[in-house]
Amino acid sequence: MRDKQLLLAVIIGSALAPLATLPAESGGYYVRVMNVILLYCIITSGLSLLMGYAGQISLGHAAFFGLGAYGSGLLAVKLSLSPWLAMPIAVLGTALVAAAVGVPVLKLKGHYLAMATLGFGEIIYVFLKELNWLTGDPAGLIGIPPFKLFGRELISSISQYYLTWAFLSAVLLISVSLIRSRIGRALRAIHGDELAAGALGVDVSRLKLQVFVLSAVYGAVAGSLYAHFEGFIGYSTFGLMLSIKLVTMVVIGGMSSIWGALLGTAVLTALPQFLTVFKEFEMAVYGAILIGTMIFSPKGIAGALARRRGVERGKAAA
Numbered sequence: 001m002r003d004k005q006l007l008l009a010v011i012i013g014s015a016l017a018p019l020a021t022l023p024a025e026s027g028g029y030y031v032r033v034m035n036v037i038l039l040y041c042i043i044t045s046g047l048s049l050l051m052g053y054a055g056q057i058s059l060g061h062a063a064f065f066g067l068g069a070y071g072s073g074l075l076a077v078k079l080s081l082s083p084w085l086a087m088p089i090a091v092l093g094t095a096l097v098a099a100a101v102g103v104p105v106l107k108l109k110g111h112y113l114a115m116a117t118l119g120f121g122e123i124i125y126v127f128l129k130e131l132n133w134l135t136g137d138p139a140g141l142i143g144i145p146p147f148k149l150f151g152r153e154l155i156s157s158i159s160q161y162y163l164t165w166a167f168l169s170a171v172l173l174i175s176v177s178l179i180r181s182r183i184g185r186a187l188r189a190i191h192g193d194e195l196a197a198g199a200l201g202v203d204v205s206r207l208k209l210q211v212f213v214l215s216a217v218y219g220a221v222a223g224s225l226y227a228h229f230e231g232f233i234g235y236s237t238f239g240l241m242l243s244i245k246l247v248t249m250v251v252i253g254g255m256s257s258i259w260g261a262l263l264g265t266a267v268l269t270a271l272p273q274f275l276t277v278f279k280e281f282e283m284a285v286y287g288a289i290l291i292g293t294m295i296f297s298p299k300g301i302a303g304a305l306a307r308r309r310g311v312e313r314g315k316a317a318a
Contacts, residue, residue: 031157035229037269038164042222044249044261045171046215051247052255053184054211055191056106057114059243060121064216066128066238067094068223073144073233074134083147087224091217098216102209121243128235140234144227160229167225171218175258178214187211241283248286252293253300260302267301 043065050056071090075081081089105116135141147154147163154160178184189197190204198204227233245268253264268286293300 028157031161033270035157035160035164037266038161038168039222039226040246040249040265040269041262042164042168042171042225043219043246044253044265045168045175045258046218047246047250048253048255048258048261049175049178049187049211050215051250052257052261053179053187053191054208055194056208056212057247058117058212058215059114059240059247060117060119060124061215061219061246062238062240062242063121063124064094064098064219065223065226065242066124066235067097068220069227069233069238070128070131070141070223071220072224073141073227076145076228077141077143078134083145083224083228087221087228090224091220094220094223095213095217098213099209102212106205106208106212118240118243121240125235125239128238131235140232140236141227142232144231144233146231147228160225164225167221171221172258179258183207244283245286248290251300252289254302256299257302260300263301 043061047058047061050058068087068090071093072083072086075086075089076083079086101120105113105120108116131141132138149159149163154163179187186197186202186207189200189202190207194204249264249268250261251264252268253262254260268289271285
């Protein structure tokens, strides 16, 4: 009963959230920032499942974001496919790449796994950089068509805002359902102790691969949306710094909570808008925030809020 209520809350909350945060103007800067936050939330939802629940770190998720963007964009530009058709093809291709990479890479643990995923991200970055023979422009891919709905192009920020909310709602519904299921409990067991989970009958290798591929699919979906929203994509967007930012968002928000990951994403995406004076030191600021979080609140913002709520409940009971 509790699980059904939680799923119902997710559905209703996802439907009402866009209305609660309805921007005042359709083409405003605020809306564009919100779109970026929502796109990153799609990616960090998958990273939260991978890191916080399965206990597997990835420093190369910007690669899946880039593969989804370039795959969907190239299919739409070079083959004149509809964005609605190009997206699932690009996502499927990214999932196959993730599966091929995950089979050998997920046998590693700890720092070795982090370095392997970092290396994969750099390989994809160089690959995208050298695609100028296909894109026709050394800077990236231009002329990507927008999504159309009922014959109308979704080119305004407000239309993109609602479309992104729709995809994020679907992602959250899938993620919450997974977390509350038997698979979610198995993932938490793997995070706690892989050997113990295996001894209890959990297929550790298969589940780790599945959640890795699922997180890659989330990244590819966000990449496809980004490509058709912007109309232009450049390889420089999908480098190591973006992967580090995404991991930082999940850690600061709270790895053990998908809602914490969303909160961390919102905070760290909006923060640079208020700290423009530190633009040249953006990564240093991120690093300082990450260190401070690890020292004073290892479970992130969500953990700190949960701990405070527990203290308040204890006082009330006393």
